[in-house]
Amino acid sequence: MQLHWHRRDLRVADNRGLATAAEAGPVAPLFVFDRDVLDHAGAPRVRYLLDALAELREAYRERGSDLLVARGDPRTVVPAVAAALDAKRTVWGIDYSGLARERDADVRLALDDAGVAREPVHDAIFHPPGSITTNAGDTYSVYTYFWKKWRDRDKPEPYSEPEAGDLADAGTLESAAERLADGDAEFDIAVGDLPTVSDLGFEEPTAAVQSAGTEAARERLSAFCADAIYRYADDRDYPTRDATSRLSADLKFGTIGIREVYAATAAAREGVGGERDESVEEFQSQLAWREFYAHVLREHPNVVTENYKEYEEDIAWRDDAEELAAWKAGETGYPIVDAGMRQLREEAHMHNRVRMIVASFLTKDLLCDWRHGYAHFREHLADHDTANDNGGWQWAASTGTDAQPYFRIFNPMTQGERYDPDGEYIKRYVPELSDVTANAIHEWHELTDLERERLAPDYPAPVVDHSERRERAISMFEAARGDD
């Protein structure tokens, strides 16, 4: 018997860990609700997770097996389940965050003590940390060089799905769970028994979280590869053009494998040339960003709480509580910022260009520490991923790898005008502005109070003056750099 511990690989297809375990099968699949992980989660992610697990359980049931579901500390659960099943080996896909690595190191020791072999495998990304480095062997801090190496490396094909004969039958799992439950195990375990959102201590999210699981991810992938992938390079920055894949939560939870995604993009590239070919490559380069940030996080786990980039002095963030609250509520009086923050609240998602705008606004206009923004995104995004979220925030805050230079500050009004010229995205999420012309929306900061009151009495005036804050932001960074 082999034990496969599912973590961020909630699928049976193109799952390297599962395929590795199946080579010596039969495989018993396990998922553990770990309180330490849940303590860092938000309701939208819990919703997505439970839906993805329900689909995973179904995939096993269709194959005559099931999913073992435990609630407890994996350091105790994993060795105990391995022992109850008399498993010879436990396999899992590696997670690169510091928290997961500490936990996994303990699990490895506990399995060693129990005499169970273990095999962590690189599954979530193509090229694991340490495999793409500078010529001196260091982790890249500049993306372009990383990308060129990433692009030119061979990409393995998807792994095949386990069949019924590769899996432990449901009865075997049932007896192991009963033995554990009858003993004095310090955790709960049952076959296929998934908790509800409230069982896990969360309220049902108010956001409409997108459908979870492999089937939904595959639908998104095939729809994207049939059309939008060919206009991705031109349209990806425009939030109303529906030109991105929406695969981020699927990739975060691993309901679809990276090899399967890449193979679909490679197929879309076949036989096309020119701009269509370049557009597909532009999309592939976003997949490489994801791996770039995984490398950064693996090498520098402290970026979760610390600036990647060192400044001479601490950055004197302003951190005004009222302004932060206005940003979170989508009530800053900067329409594109407010639309983004409300999209987040309503859909547990935000378009990438708008993420960049709201993150720049928080750090450079409100002069708030990026950690406040990161914490808010972590709670509200369905796709929150430590490496990508942190990478995005530190990029916007000019504290990260390959970050936006501190003096290049987005103007939220011109960003809105350029990427949402008709105000369509803004009006979708800020109904107070639905009767206001696009011109007036993009000039909201220049209107008089009287004009604003007449056009949209329920929408706020700008909380800060962008030009004044821009100067303050530059001075704040220059002081941190120790410039005269």
Ligand SMILES: Cc1cc2nc3c(=O)[nH]c(=O)nc-3n(C[C@H](O)[C@H](O)[C@H](O)COP(=O)(O)OP(=O)(O)OC[C@H]3O[C@@H](n4cnc5c(N)ncnc54)[C@H](O)[C@@H]3O)c2cc1C
């Ligand atoms: C402040 C900020 C916070 C962010 N937080 C997250 C996060 O928590 N989780 C997350 O997955 N992405 C995050 N991103 C990156 C990006 O915004 C999202 O990946 C993207 O909007 C997801 O939509 P999509 O799947 O349609 O993207 P697509 O454009 O279709 O991209 C395909 C995939 O590539 C990856 N990707 C795309 N852009 C980036 C990027 N800049 N960095 C790393 N990977 C990328 C994602 O896995 C994405 O699903 C953040 C960006 C910023 C500026």
